[in-house]
Amino acid sequence: MAEEAETEIGKLQEMTARARVVLWDFDGPICGLFASYPAEQVAYGLVDWLEGQGLRGLLTDGERESLDPQAVLRAVDRRHPRSDLALELEEQLTQEELRAAKSAMPTAYADPLMHTWSAVGARLAITANNSPVVAKSYLENRGLLSRFAPHVYGRTRKLHLLKPDPHCLNRALRAMDAAAQDALMIGDADTDFLAAQAAGVPFLGYARNQRKRKCLREAGATAIVDSLEPVLRVVRTMGGLK
Template sequence: MWPLSGRSSGPRALRQLLHGVDAVFFDFDGPVCDLFGKKPTAHIAEEIKVMARLEWGALDRDVEDCHDSHGILHRLRDMLDGTPAQRCREPLDEANTIVTRHEYDAVNSAVQAPDVEPLLDVLLDLRKRLVVVSNNAKEPVQRYLERTDLQSRFEAVCGRDPREPRRMKPHPDAVRRALTAVGGMDPAKALLVGDQLTDLQAAKAAGIRFLGYTQDRRRLRRMKQHGADGVVASHAPVLVAARALVDDYSCERRLQTESK
């Protein structure tokens, strides 16, 4: 891991960022766990193509060229809408089912992100409201949270819309649903922690703050260039900042008590 200093956000900036929000939303794959072990999902995309060819025949070139399990859902949706011939949507629905099945399989061996559990606990100590906002299907995410005893930390899971893949991030739909889940909170009081530029785009579109979570130097620079409120390479500095906030609040309460 490259050094944090001079590249990612420092403790003071992170403390100020956390102090200014009442809710923290977490992307799932990355900030909460490593879902597919950093392996490509081309095999999932290929399984979907084989199925779709049986129903639709020849596929559009952008579908054939896609090797990502989420990207192919979006491209199949475009193909469904972009042809003059009447096509059934069953392959699109089946594609979502295939992706969800692989997500269910992956959560059984997904590795938890370092420091995420203590970070969640400290954020709860700070009375932050926590929600998962993901392009993964809701049910596999919930299974992972149950398997790892993290389900009690989160108020809701806002996952992929199974009927409309165009609402995956960078579309702000899931972020807006998360805001509704925490009582229609002012977007300016919420923060999304995400590891992709699509997370940043969704956050900006929904009007909430964004903290990038990445060890990729190029992506870090691009997140900064595109207006991220902060970027970190791990949860460790965020945990330090959150614990400092707890100490700050404890000190304030103590001073208030002593002044009475």
């Protein structure tokens, strides 16, 4: 076990030493957006709204029972791409995310890690499927927005470009004039890993539970942590901090 832990720390040291730019997914690595305002409640709300519009048949039984509001939004956009319906549903999801952000739970060690990584010279960006308005609101309330601004890249009206498409990662890299190999993405979903892979960006998975770890492993991720604490220790050491 000691040897395995040593190997993991060595891998973290290598990844963080190379990273001049750190691309963060938002919900998961930075906070539990729906910690106090369940995502399934939001998903059911979107489904109820569609049914109220007489559009029950637009979703499959599986999609209607989805616990993921993003899955409901994707399903509508697949069938009616770039439509007013999809955009109205996206706006509803943004409002629900803003409501959830007020009671979001910070991920353990995330705040000091972001402050420390920025302090030792890395540049930070958000690359998320959540609304950028929501990410900015949360970061501002936590005193973190200055560590990222203006590099907050989230969901746009081009819903087909959500991760696993690498669009938001490529936007961040272009805006920061950074090469993919000089960046590192931190994410907790298979879509994060697949987007990083498509963009050529090294990936560090954050898995808060076994289900997340299994999902990341099955997608192909090999570097996964269940806490950001060892990452913080490595970054502090890298910067000569204690």
